[in-house]
Amino acid sequence: MFQVKRLLRVICLPAVALVYLPLATAQHGDHDDETGDDASRLTDVYLPPQTAAIPERPAPLFEWGNGFLEPGELKEPIRLPTGAIWSPNFIVWGTARSGLAGRSNNNDNAGEWANRLDLFAQARLSPTERFVIGLRPFDKNGVFSGYDFDGENTTDGFNLDVQTLFFEGDFGEIFPKLDREDSRALDFGFGIGRQPVNFQEGILINDVVDAITITRNSLRFGGLSNFRATALFAWDEIEPGGEGEDPEGGMLGVLTAADFTDSYVEVDLLTTFSDNPAVGDGLYAGVGATQRLGGMASTFRANASLALDNNSTAIDNGLLLTSVLSWVPHHTHDNLYVGSFLGIDNFTSASRAPAAPGPLANIGILFAATGLGTVGSPISPQGADVIGGSVGYQQIMHGGRSQIIYEAGLRVATDDQDDNTIAAGARYRKAIGQRMVLTLDAFAGNDSIDDAFIGGRVEISWSF
Known part of the structure; x- marks a missing residue:
């Protein structure tokens, strides 16, 4: 009897399916209809590009030649005797920032418009x-044009100094006739002039210096997908x-990065030298590794400085260890992160601009100076003889048009200095149109110098 029932199931179930499927197709629409209205198939009817949801290109302040990221026909290029083909264009762009910031504690109040x-x-x-x-033009050497509410006076950082001026190119692209088969490895990138230099996420060096750089990229050996080296x-x-510009100083460096199967590794070595005995010479090294650990993104860095002459506030001996872990909570587009650091002795960067954030800026928003005004970060970003960290949550809202970050941080001195800080804060950012961003900051905390403190900031930025 059991075998008979089993045989009936084998025969009847396919038969029922063959009867039901045509009925279902007739009820919900023909899969092979001419217009292809069924969502389960691609339509046979031509549809023009659906561009209604794509915003218009925000053009730069001024442009000449082929438009920047502009669709359309390209203008006739220039063919050089070297074999290079140039399509020149000229653009002017920038960012204007204006903000109010303040901080209050038991000993002092600070407020400014910058x-x-x-x-x-x-x-x-x-x-x-x-x-x-x-x-x-509105800031120079850490002085920003605006108003100091505490001192009740205007501040003037106006200048016309050239902050950036460089040319960069690729030797192989300028002289392609020297290697028509692209087999002689002549693709050396280079840059010369006053240019930004930022390595180890700004911990080792974060400045604009007069320099020449030569880079060899896209090297593959030993299982690496890419290797880059810069002199x-x-x-x-x-x-x-x-600690200020050293007019008698110079710098040499070798900066490398390698793409392994499971990690992106950076190894950088710099040395500074000076005829000024008050500054002396220094040696700097940085190692960083960025990778996925399970469902987490992780970055670990070790940066060291060594004074080859006398120790000073500009060049000293020290080691700074940092790590940042982050992951996306399930069913969200948000970001949860944990940062930590350990400073042994007094690590100093090879070169750091006055408005650049400190070595601990990447630990979190409580450690990062804004680069606008003199009201500093809630927690000091310096890494001499300290241990600490942060935990934060970044909530993405309105399709990425706005976000809010909640963060708590701690910095504890490991030497005899009574310099401990604990703080919590939040940052809200909202895009306004295509060019403007509103930023609101609020923080509160307690440190061993000023006791309790509170502060905040509002900034509007416009990119053009």
């Missing part, structure tokens, strides 16, 4: 060759430890 303008012009000859010039020589605008 302004900053980053203005750039670029003459682009090809995808690999360009001239860039940049000005910051650097700088001769001016060097600011060891962020």
Whole structure:
């Protein structure tokens, strides 16, 4: 009897399916209809590009030649005797920032209105060759044009100093006739002039210096998917430890990065030298590794400095260890992160600009200076003889048009200095149109110097 029932199931179930499927198809629409209205299939009817949801291109302040990221026909290029093909264009762009910031504690109150303008012009000859010039006319050496509410006076950082001026290109692209088969490894990138230099996420060096760099990229060996090496020589605008420019200083460096199967590894070595005995010479090294650990993104870094002459606030001996772990909670587009650090002795950066954030800026928003005004970060970003960390949650809202970050942080001195800080804060950012961003900051905490403190900031930025 059991075998008979089993046989009936085998025969009847396919038969029922054959009867039901045509009925279902007739009820919900023909899968092979001409218009292809069924969502389960691709339509046979031509549809033009659906561009209604794509915003218009926000054009730069000024442009000449082929428009930047503009659709349309390209203008006739220029063919050089070297074999290079150039399609020159010229654009002017920048970012204007204006903000109010304040901080209050038992000993002091600070409040200011500060302004900053980053203005750039670029003459682009090809995808690999360009001239860039940049000005910051509203701030100089950490002084921002605006108003100091505590001192009840205006502040003036106006200047027309050239902050950025460099040319970069690729030797193989400028002289392609030297290697028609692209087999002689002549693709050396280079840059010369006053250019930004940032390595180890700004811990080892974060400044704009007069330098020449030569880079060899896209090297593959030993199982690496890519290896990049850069040689650097700088001769001016060097600011060891962020303690001001050393007009008698210079810098040499070798900076490398390798893409392994499971990790991206950076190994950098720099040395500074000076005829000024008050500054002396220094040696700097940085190692960083970025990878996935299970469902987490992770970055670990070790940066060290060594004074080859006398120790000073500009060049000193020290080791700074940092780590940042982050992951996306399930069913969200948010970001949860944990940062930690340990500073042994007094690590100093090879060169750091006055408005650049400190070595601990990447630990979290409580450690990161804004680069606008003199009201500093709630927790000191310096890494001398300290241990601490942060935990934060970044909530993405409105399709990425706004976000809010909640964070708590701690910094504890490991030497005899009574310099401990604990704080909590939040940052809200909202895009306004295509060019403007509103930022609101609020924080509160307690430190061993000023006891309890509170503060906040509001900023509007406009990119053009």
